Amino acid sequence: MSRTQKWLLPLLAAIVVLVVAVTVFLGIVYANAAAEERARDSSKEAAEQYVVEMFSWNPKDVDAHINATMGRLTGEAQKEYQKNIVSEKVADGVKKQGVSTVVTVQGAGTMENTRNTSKVMLFINQSSTRNDVSEVQIDKSRLIFTMEKHGDMWKINGIDILDDQSLRDRMTGVTGAPPPGAVPIPGAPQAPTTQAPPATPAG
Numbered sequence: 001m002s003r004t005q006k007w008l009l010p011l012l013a014a015i016v017v018l019v020v021a022v023t024v025f026l027g028i029v030y031a032n033a034a035a036e037e038r039a040r041d042s043s044k045e046a047a048e049q050y051v052v053e054m055f056s057w058n059p060k061d062v063d064a065h066i067n068a069t070m071g072r073l074t075g076e077a078q079k080e081y082q083k084n085i086v087s088e089k090v091a092d093g094v095k096k097q098g099v100s101t102v103v104t105v106q107g108a109g110t111m112e113n114t115r116n117t118s119k120v121m122l123f124i125n126q127s128s129t130r131n132d133v134s135e136v137q138i139d140k141s142r143l144i145f146t147m148e149k150h151g152d153m154w155k156i157n158g159i160d161i162l163d164d165q166s167l168r169d170r171m172t173g174v175t176g177a178p179p180p181g182a183v184p185i186p187g188a189p190q191a192p193t194t195q196a197p198p199a200t201p202a203g
Helices: 003-055 062-070 075-086 090-097 164-172
Strands: 100-113 117-130 133-150 153-162
Touching: 003 062, 003 100, 003 117, 003 133, 003 153, 062 075, 062 090, 075 090, 075 153
Parallel strands: none
Antiparallel strands: 100 117, 117 133, 133 153
C-alpha cells in the first residue's frame, strides 16, 4: 500500500463517520418535527371532541358525558370540574329542569405545542333550552385547553375561559404596551358627546 493510500484511508473513514453523524442528526430533527406536527393535529382534534362532550348535555346523557369528561381531565382542571360540576350536582339540575345544550365548534387552532404538551384555542357556540322556556338561548365562548399527553391519550390540565378583557390582557402583557403587530380588540361604541351651547351674556 502506497503512502498516499495510507493517508487517504483515515481521511475517507473520517468523512464516512461525519456523513453518518449528519444523517443521524438530520433524521432525529425530522422525526422530532414530524412528531410535533402530529401532536399539533391530534391535540386539536381531541380538544374539539372533548369540548363538545364537556358542555353538551341533556337529561338522558348528562351522567355519561360528565363521567367521560372526568376521565379526560387531570390536575387542576379535574379538581375544578369535580368542584363545580360533580359536587354541585349539575346533572341533577339538568334532569330536573329538562335542560338540553348543544355545542358546535366554530373554529379551533393549536397555539403552541411540543410532542407531549399543547395549548388549543376553541371558539364555540352553545345553544340551550329548558322545559319551561320555549326560546333557544345561544352563548358564544372562547376557551383555551392546556393539554398533556398520557400514553396515547391527550388529557386537559387547564381550562381558561376568555372574555374580551382577558384577551386584551393577553395582548398587552404585563407592561400594558401592545406587542408589535397586535390588532386591538374593538371596544363598545362610544356615545357621541354633546357640547353645551355657549352661555349668553346676561342682558
